[in-house]
Structure formats: C-alpha cells, structure tokens
Amino acid sequence: MAAKKRSVIGGVDTHRDTHHAAIIDSTGGLQADAEFPATGDGYADLLAWMRSFGRLVAIGVEGTGSYGAGLARHLASHKVAVVEVDRPDRRTRRTKGKSDPIDAIAAARATLAGTAMGTPKTRTGSGEAIRALRVARQGAVKAARRLSTRCAAWSPPPPKLCGHS
Numbered sequence: 302m303a304a305k306k307r308s309v310i311g312g313v314d315t316h317r318d319t320h321h322a323a324i325i326d327s328t329g330g331l332q333a334d335a336e337f338p339a340t341g342d343g344y345a346d347l348l349a350w351m352r353s354f355g356r357l358v359a360i361g362v363e364g365t366g367s368y369g370a371g372l373a374r375h376l377a378s379h380k381v382a383v384v385e386v387d388r389p390d391r392r393t394r395r396t397k398g399k400s401d402p403i404d405a406i407a408a409a410r411a412t413l414a415g416t417a418m419g420t421p422k423t424r425t426g427s428g429e430a431i432r433a434l435r436v437a438r439q440g441a442v443k444a445a446r447r448l449s450t451r452c453a454a455w456s457p458p459p460p461k462l463c464g465h466s
Contacts (some may be wrong), residue, residue: 307355312386312409313338313362314401321401324345324354334402339368344375355433356364361386361412363404384412389403 307326314321316339324335332354351357351458359382365373366385376383386408 308358308360309351309355310409310413311351311360312405312407312412312458313360313372313402314404314408315362315364315367315368315372316401317368319343320347320369320372321405323402323405324351325406326355327358328414329410329413331358331406335403336401339371341371341375344372347372348376348379348381357381359363359384359412361408365390386411 309324309326309332312323314327318339319336320339320343321334321336324332335347335350337347337350351360360376362369362373362376363382363386365368365383373383388404419462
C-alpha cells in the first residue's frame with residue numbers, strides 16, 4: 302500500500318504506431334519504461350501501467366498536436382495532468398543519444414524539473430475551426446487547379462482561319 306502513495310511522473314515519446322513511456326520517481330530516478338501501441342486500448346494500458354507505480358502527478362508528452370494528440374485527449378479525459386514537452390534540442394540529442402526510451406525519460410524529467418510547461422493542444426475551439434477551414438480551402442484550391450489543367454488538355458484545338466496555315 303505504501304507504493305501507491307509514492308508520487309511518480311510519466312514521460313512519453315510518441316510515434317505513429319507506438320508510444321514509448323517512462324516512469325520516474327520524485328527524485329528523477331527511473332522506475333521503468335515500456336512501449337505501448339498507439340491505440341485506444343494502448344492508451345488505457347499505458348495509463349494503468351503508469352498508475353501501478355504510485356500516485357501519478359503529471360505526464361509529459363511529446364507531440365500533443367500530432368502523434369500524441371489521441372493520447373493527450375485520453376489522459377485529459379481521465380483527469381491526468383498532461384504537459385506538452387518539446388523534443389530535446391539537437392545538441393542534447395547528440396551528446397546523450399537518441400532513442401525512444403531516452404526521449405521518454407527526458408520528457409518525464411523535463412516535466413519533473415518544470416522546464417516542460419507547455420499546454421497541450423486541445424484540437425478544439427476557434428483556432429481548430431480556422432485550421433479546419435484553411436485545410437479544406439487548400440484542398441479545394443488544389444482540386445480546382447487540377448481540374449482546370451485537365452479541362453485545358455481536353456479542349457479541342459482552335460479552328461484554322463481561312464488562308465492561314
């Protein structure tokens with residue numbers, strides 16, 4: 302029962318098909334890391350796994366506006382504090398290496414240290430509505446250009462004028 306009272310922080314490195322998660326204690330010590338599928342069931346398993354280590358204070362997630370969007374929504378719907386974590390800069394990646402476990406641990410430690418304080422993108426509200434309209438307009442303009450090009454290719458040649466070749 303004492304383990305349940307221990308505060309822990311999670312970190313997640315997100316990708317299209319899988320998310321790599323790490324859990325650290327309040328001093329930054331690594332407890333464990335694991336990989337989960339980027340699906341609804343995978344999100345539930347990831348959250349249950351993290352909560353099995355103690356009281357989950359927050360989770361730092363890379364890419365809440367892209368591959369991590371579904372996970373961020375799932376965590377927020379379960380009343381978990383989610384922090385947007387920027388990926389490590391190139392210098393840090395060069396010196397410490399690049400791997401999914403390293404990035405997940407770095408996300409957790411950035412959350413613990415308070416250096417990752419971004420608000421996750423919610424994909425709701427007027428900003429999202431404007432983005433959706435812009436995407437739709439760009440698609441319509443692209444389709445209109447394609448259609449115009451095809452129509453120009455299908456049109457018959459102009460008629461020949463009398464006396465001119």
